Amino acid sequence: MADTLDVSYDTRIPNNVGLGQDRKVLKALEKWHPGYIDWWNKLIPQNFQDSMVYLRTAVSVDPKGWAKFDYVKMPDYRWGVLLAPKVEDRLIPCGEHMGKPAWQEVPGEYRNMLKRLIVIQGDTEPGSVEQQRFLGLTAPSLYDLRNLFQVNVEEGRHLWAMVYLLQKYFGKDGREEADDLLRRSSGSEEAPRMLGAFNEETPDWLSFFMFTYFTDRDGKMQLESLAQSGFDPLSRTCRFMITEEAHHMFVGETGVGRVVQATLDAMNKAGITDPNNIGNVRDLGVIDLPTIQKKLNLHYTLSLDLFGQEVSTNAANAFNAGIKGRYMEHRIDDDHQLGDSVYNVSNIVDGKIVTQEVPALTAVNMRLRDDYVRDAAGGVGRWNKAIKKAGIDFELVVPHEAFHRQIGVFAAIKADPQGNIITEEEWQGSVDDWLPTKDDGAFVQSLMKPCYEPGKYASWIAAPKMGIDNQPGDFEYVQLHMA
Amino acid sequence: MSQMIDFRVDPASYRHWKVEYSGPVAILSMDVDENGGLFEGYELKLNSYDLGVDIELNDVVQRMRFEHPEVKVVVMRSGKDNVFCAGANIRMLGGAAHSHKVNFCKFTNETRNAFEAAEKDSGQQYIAAVKGACAGGGYELALACNHIMLxxxxxxxxxxxxxxxxxxxxxxxxxTRITDKRKMRRDLADIFCSIEEGVKGQRAKDWRLVDEVIPNSKFAETVEARAQEFAASSTKADVKTGIIFNPLERAVTEDAVSWSSVKVDIDRAGRKATFTLKGPDETAPVDMDAFQAQGDQAHLLRLCRDLEDAILHMRLNEMEVGLWVFRTEGDPTILAAHEALVAANSDHWLANEVRQYWKRTLKRLDVTSRSLVAFVEHGSCFVGVLAEILFSVDRTYMMDGEFEDDERPLATITLTEANFGPYPMGNDLTRLQTRFLGEPELVDTARAQIGEALDAETADKMGLVTIILDDIDWDDEVRIFMEERASFSPDAMTGLEANLRFAGPETMETRIFGRLTAWQNWIFNRPNAVGKDGALQRYGTGVRGDFDLERV
Structure with a gap:
């Protein structure tokens, strides 16, 4: 198999895995390709499909310069199969096989477990594109429109990456699973996506930014732990995907930041200092800070749910098998096998939240979630810095892990954002202060009017500090096809 | 696990199942309460079940027949999103004693058999409407239904x-069911049973694992349509109202458990229990209307309920009581009249249900892993259905002739039609056919004696009893028998009896209780499963089982 940094374009499918020499897999992928194109074409509104979008396309997996920017019609985007460079003599980093050479082929005993992990990861990638399919119609700027499409095509490419693994390493079953990834569809009654969070429509741009900040960050954590896999092709695939994922979180963090900034600017201009003066703030055509907090509460908690049960047999099995590691496994100072070590997890005992030690092996999900919580705090701090700088007395806060949960031990109780257990009545009495209401949704929706003029931005979002690919402020990121 | 397990449940207190009745169709939803486990130490996640969940299911199935004879189709579905049923709870199995696992499996097997047979026996058809993960015992629930929709x-x-x-x-x-009932090809079954993730969609249909695969958007309506369709084409007679199963009264003391028509005296030191079944005092109801008016107090029904609860109670709660002695008390002619009413009206829904209930209960006795013996004493009433007990147990001792200071009527056995068809064993033969496998003419000889009160000598000659004993020998012989029995290895006894009881052809049922259960119980004793490094013990820790690789 050819292993190069450069991407080969001699096949219909750009790749750096020597597809040209791998007739079998190439044939399988080419068979899958029309179904994928069909999926894409039916997904995004037609006028955007015909528009020229200023996108980056991976041309190399060299971390120093892997992307090239140019105008392209999305259906012509060169989705490809790209793996991070092979690390010579890589060893399995954790679990009972630790220290043995990483697998280059699927170990038979872990075939199903690996396949399931890849299918679940693969299922989220097109899921988010489906959730965001109509956002283009209300884009606040061409810059944001372009970012949306960049995220979309790259999620599409991530699907390709997973499909490649399925087709290359999992035979007939893998091909069937690859087909099913196109059969399932977000929110579909016929065949919904596997995880609940990917079946909710993304109704507005603030949701999109929150999603890319919080939910794509879950994706990042999952990719980080799969990048530790002892199954080397999976590790390499995920390592490259993380490179792309960084942009998605950038879109999220700066997106929310710009929404906050627009609100702060408008408040200062109008001389409003009370952030809870919601009516007057909304009259300025910006989103009030308490509503932003509610959106944050919603997306953060949905994302926590994606980590699954705190104590999980599947996660323990995967870690011990060496097919999924922990976040930054190589930097963790322990035996990487978790034979006897313990980890603290939250549990509900007699109606109280308590911390209990459980075997660390079974708490791998919980640990990843804890890492996520730390990782997600950074951007929130930066948003608060801007609020403070603008002299407004308000702080965005990530809610307690017990708040608004559907999965895990906290699903059984109701808690306020501070983590105090409350009754169902108390919950009903306050939920409108904590989570977006219909009215909040309607208000945000009322702001969602497209702004397609180069260099212009909708009232509720500030201009970015810097253009993509260092382009000037009035750069036409999307040449709209208005048929 | 020393707490007493109670099999008596009330629909008002179900924690895991919900039944909605709507004319001929009942919707049975499994919605297991995670925190409703029978014992400490595990949570019933993902609709996994333990014995407590199955006790409720058994109660549902039972009441469906007696309390809701209007029901022709039962749709079994999940009350949870994304999961139909994940099967038996693994942590419960991992933590349970071997004997509990075995008893648990036996009871769940009996429940599966009961609703599987409901179509043939009672005209109640079970449809499994499978949405979400349906794994292990979950799929086995579906397999026992008459129709599987995925x-x-x-x-x-x-x-x-x-x-x-x-x-x-x-x-x-x-x-057993994938090959014998669904007639799946064995090589495909080999694949099916060695993959974790199961089979979905069209392939599940192609492999005969389900009867129908339905587009998800049409699933609910198709299930509903199918239920209505089956109900419309059902040949089950319309019955408006059933009878009520009132709470079963019983009294538990240190060494006895008493129901209204059954008493069990427990001799823990002697490791034996004596079941005394009481015949009716009152005359038989004049017709089935009168029988139905008596409801769950009609003697034949009451006796069957009591006996079933006694069997289940003793199986699960008195593990070291290895010998069960069966005796009866009552007037044979009165009992015969009660039985004759039911036999003469076997096309009446309630008469039929009573007979099917006895069939199931006698089968429970057949597969009970205790040494079983019947004492046909003076004053007993081994007639018809109760005489079946004589052919179910391992040995029968009968009093021969008058006993000193014993005023009771002399011991007799009375055969009726009940002994020649309505109560087959799991092997589909009657107990007499099984008994006389080598001398089938003896079944005919016995049939010729229907209605006769057979004394000890005649019964002995006809091969209906094991040993007849007179006044001089009785006490000593039965004492010696019981002491000898108590001295044998319980394991050897279980194996011996299970082998000798089921002569003749194999059926799906005997294969489940014999072959499958025996292999499973062997595996349940092997370190590869239950050793401290075995897969069952390690499940959930993330560490795989460490196997002894020798093939045995």
Missing amino acids: TDDSTSAVGLPEVPLLAVLPGTGGL
Whole structure:
């Protein structure tokens, strides 16, 4: 198999895995390709499909310069199969096989477990594109429109990456699973996506930014732990995907930041200092800070749910098998096998939240979630810095892990954002202060009017500090096809 | 696990199942309460079940027949999203004593058999509407239904992952039903049973694992339509109202448990229990209307309920009581009249249900892993259905002639039609046919004596009893028998009896209780499953089972 940094374009499918020499897999992928194109074409509104979008396309997996920017019609985007460079003599980093050479082929005993992990990861990638399919119609700027499409095509490419693994390493079953990834569809009654969070429509741009900040960050954590896999092709695939994922979180963090900034600017201009003066703030055509907090509460908690049960047999099995590691496994100072070590997890005992030690092996999900919580705090701090700088007395806060949960031990109780257990009545009495209401949704929706003029931005979002690919402020990121 | 297990449940207190009745169709939803486990130490996640969940199911199935004879189709579905049923709870199995596992499996097997047979026996057809993961014991629940419908949402699958996941077998009929009932090809079954994730969509249909695969958007309406369709084409007679099963009264003391018509005296030191079944004092109801008016107090029904509860109670709560002695008390002619009413009206729904109930209860006795003996004493009433007990147990001792200071009527046995057809064993033969496998003419000889009160000598000659003993020998002989029995290895006794009881042809049922259960119980004793490094013990820790690789 050819292993190069450069991407080969001699096949219909750009790749750096020597597809040209791998007739079998190439044939399988080419068979899958029309179904994928069909999926894409039916997904995004037609006028955007015909528009020229200023996108980056991976041309190399060299971390120093892997992307090239140019105008392209999305259906012509060169989705490809790209793996991070092979690390010579890589060893399995954790679990009972630790220290043995990483697998280059699927170990038979872990075939199903690996396949399931890849299918679940693969299922989220097109899921988010489906959730965001109509956002283009209300884009606040061409810059944001372009970012949306960049995220979309790259999620599409991530699907390709997973499909490649399925087709290359999992035979007939893998091909069937690859087909099913196109059969399932977000929110579909016929065949919904596997995880609940990917079946909710993304109704507005603030949701999109929150999603890319919080939910794509879950994706990042999952990719980080799969990048530790002892199954080397999976590790390499995920390592490259993380490179792309960084942009998605950038879109999220700066997106929310710009929404906050627009609100702060408008408040200062109008001389409003009370952030809870919601009516007057909304009259300025910006989103009030308490509503932003509610959106944050919603997306953060949905994302926590994606980590699954705190104590999980599947996660323990995967870690011990060496097919999924922990976040930054190589930097963790322990035996990487978790034979006897313990980890603290939250549990509900007699109606109280308590911390209990459980075997660390079974708490791998919980640990990843804890890492996520730390990782997600950074951007929130930066948003608060801007609020403070603008002299407004308000702080965005990530809610307690017990708040608004559907999965895990906290699903059984109701808690306020501070983590105090409350009754169902108390919950009903306050939920409108904590989570977006219909009215909040309607208000945000009322702001969602497209702004397609180069260099212009909708009232509720500030201009970015810097253009993509260092382009000037009035750069036409999307040449709209208005048929 | 020393707490007493009670099999008596009340629908008002179900924690795990919900039944909605709507004319001829009942919707049975499994919605297991995670925190409703029978014992400490595990949570019933993902609709997994323990004995407590199955006790409720058994109660549902039972009441469906007696309390809701209007029901022709039962739709079994999940009350939870994304999961139909994940099967028996693994942590419960991992933590349970071997004897509990075995008893648990036996009871769940009996429940599966009961609703599987409901179509043939009672005209109540069970449909499994499978949406979400349906694995292991979950799929075995579906397998015991008469019709399996699977949604095609590209996620929902049926599977038997026991071997790859836990190093045990799909032991609640799974391995047997896929080949014997669904007639799946054995090589495909080999694949099916060695993959964790199961089979979904069209392939599940192609492999005969389900009867229908339905587009997800049409699933609910198709299930509803199918239920209505089956109900419309059902040949079950319309019955408006059933009878009520009132709470079963019983009294538990240190060494006895008493129901209204059954008493069990427990001799723990002697490791034996004596079951005394009481015949009716009152005359038989004049007709089935009168019988139905008596409801659950009609003697034949009451006796069957009491006996069933006694069997279940003694199986689970008195593990070291290895010998069960059966005796009866009552007037044979009165009992015969009660039985004759039911026999003469076997096309009446309630008469039929009573007979089917006795059939199931006698089968419970057949598969009970205790030494069983019947004493046909003076004053007893081994008539018809109660005489079946004589042919179910391992040995029968009968009093011969008058006993000193014993005023009771002399011991007799009375055969009726009941002994020649309505109560087949699991092997589909009657107990007499099984008994006389080598001398089938003796079945005819016995049939010729229907209605006769057979004394000890005649019964002995006809081969109906094991040993007849007179006044001089009785006390000593039965004492010696009981002491000898108590001295044998319980394991050897279980194995011996289970082998000798089921002569003759194999059926799916005997294969489940014999072959599958025996293999499963062997595996349940092997270190590869239950050793401290075995797969079942390690399940949930993330560490795989450490196997002894020798093939035995």
